[in-house]
Amino acid sequence: MSIFNIKHQSKKSSARTGILKTAHGTINTPFFMPIATYGAVKTQSSSDIKKLPSDILLSNTYHLYIRPGTDILEKAGGLHKFMNWNDIILTDSGGYQVYSLQGMRKITDDGVTFQSHLDGSKHHFTPEKVVDIQRSIGSDIMMMLDVCPPGDANKKEWVEALNLTTKWAMRAKKYYDQTKPLYGHHQIISPIVQGGTDLNLRKQSAMELIDINCDMYAIGGLAVGEPKEEMLKVVNYMDTILPKEKPRYLMGVGTPADLVENILNGVDMFDCVMPTRNARNSQLFTFNGKVNIKNSKYKDDFSPIDGNDFSLMSTQYSKAYLHHLFKTNEILGLRIATQHNLKFYMHLMNEIRKKINADCFEGWAKDFLCRYNNE
């Protein structure tokens, strides 16, 4: 039985809406996932996230493995219970974090050896181990361990990365098929397409992973520093290769404009630290672009942040108050800004789904991208 049903396919682009089915409920696509690195979206409670509304969040395998560790997560009965979140959880493979670590980090055919950012202790991730960790977490959607080269990698590195990624995906799938969930609910697993910005390599990676026959496909190795045009070119091409009937997840992307442009290319799932991290750096998203609330021009601006009424910043607090909270380092400021930005992203995705279903997404997207010209 398929985990994904397409609800509406746009006639003028690859944009589509659909329904993704998981053990913790169904979710309308395309969607954006707030990041709960350590099992908490920074400043927000699990019920805040539910009320955005978001039915899904992303948590980081590497971080949860380091703290609290799989023993605590297993004793808790999994991450859902640990963090009091009864909706969908996707976990990444931990690979991206491991490759970003300073210090010793060695990739072999078997896996990757690295040192904890916390205490320098040595650890080893294999495709099998990463499945095990995500079994301990109990995420609804698990990612396979891949090799993700940095943005300045060359073709030789892309080839090596994609070859190892395919081998590891085959091992991960085999191990996944041999093991069972720990908490009784089904866990989806997804491979990750690599290949840098070389279309032939991307095709090779995708074809090899399609052979493994999984329920969904992720596009990795993008948003790592390459020019935006290159990213769009790759995703546009992947749209012609990846099976239409399965959900596509573009990892680590991105700005509001990135979401709109990649949905035109048939992407269904996104995640990014941008709404939450930028909020903590005083940057707010609005339908007319970005606002730095610490700018002194807001100190006596008692108007709401946005004409829309979807967030606290639009309905309960003024720009002047949020400016004051940031100037006085009040944690409440981080909370309000984070909630605003996440609500902006959720509101944006909801608008997009409505526009796709109404067969008018492409015109709306053109207008949005024109107004939102701050990339």
Place this chain on the structure above:
Amino acid sequence: MSIFNIKHQSKKSSARTGILKTAHGTINTPFFMPIATYGAVKTQSSSDIKKLPSDILLSNTYHLYIRPGTDILEKAGGLHKFMNWNDIILTDSGGYQVYSLQGMRKITDDGVTFQSHLDGSKHHFTPEKVVDIQRSIGSDIMMMLDVCPPGDANKKEWVEALNLTTKWAMRAKKYYDQTKPLYGHHQIISPIVQGGTDLNLRKQSAMELIDINCDMYAIGGLAVGEPKEEMLKVVNYMDTILPKEKPRYLMGVGTPADLVENILNGVDMFDCVMPTRNARNSQLFTFNGKVNIKNSKYKDDFSPIDGNDFSLMSTQYSKAYLHHLFKTNEILGLRIATQHNLKFYMHLMNEIRKKINADCFEGWAKDFLCRYNNE
């Protein structure tokens, strides 16, 4: 017309319940005020505070004067509108903060000159100026500028402080009577009794302030480092001097045990940074004493923090999860702990009011103080 009605006077102690009337609603006494230094209770939104439930909060005149400043507060239409809080606000006089400042600070008959903690700029507070600032804030209850000597002051300093406090109170009352609220709602003003821990000086201070004829009386200059027995002795004595029919506010106090003991001495109003500050330092209050949630014994303790079900920590999150949030420096941990401690204080005050009304407070207090033996 009196702002205060006594509802129930205990026969076995000076404990009483009552109703305090303000321009932003009535509130049951005795009560505890959460601290919103800069117009925000640290980590909590105004609606979080309302939902505790608390009908009142305390904000700091000195801090609001420095940031955002009275010009912004006036443009906003007062602090209520600025911070989106439609309930009661009490502001302190700013004196306590000014006397705590490092660096230049000079008290004369006219007032006190000091340097901003932010940029070293020079400022001058007089009894009249402090009324003006609180008119700009629009607080429902304003405090008069007093002189608050440190905990290690001697009798000579206490005498000087009380004499100046009386003079300033007379000036403040005169100026208060000559000025009008800026936002159309009535503002109560309260003098502050000084005199250190010398009962004769306390009596002198109280009698002089009673002559000024205000609607309520505050007891200041305590909880500044003196032994607890001295504090209780002074409050117990003030109970025999201050008019029974007016509310009494014991400033900056205190621990849960302090509240219980001073309510026995007829105090109606309290404020303290303890529940909020201690929460941010990982200390939780429970009916069985204090808990440091960072202690490693909580890392796999999935039980709720307290048998009671009045807070998120009792109903939605485990000790192990909060332990994890503190270990990973997640802001959500500060939020949950703060909310827990404030709910503990609010729950405690609600219990106390019920016990007083049921004429069984004294026995309950004895039992509580016995269990809560961690002062």
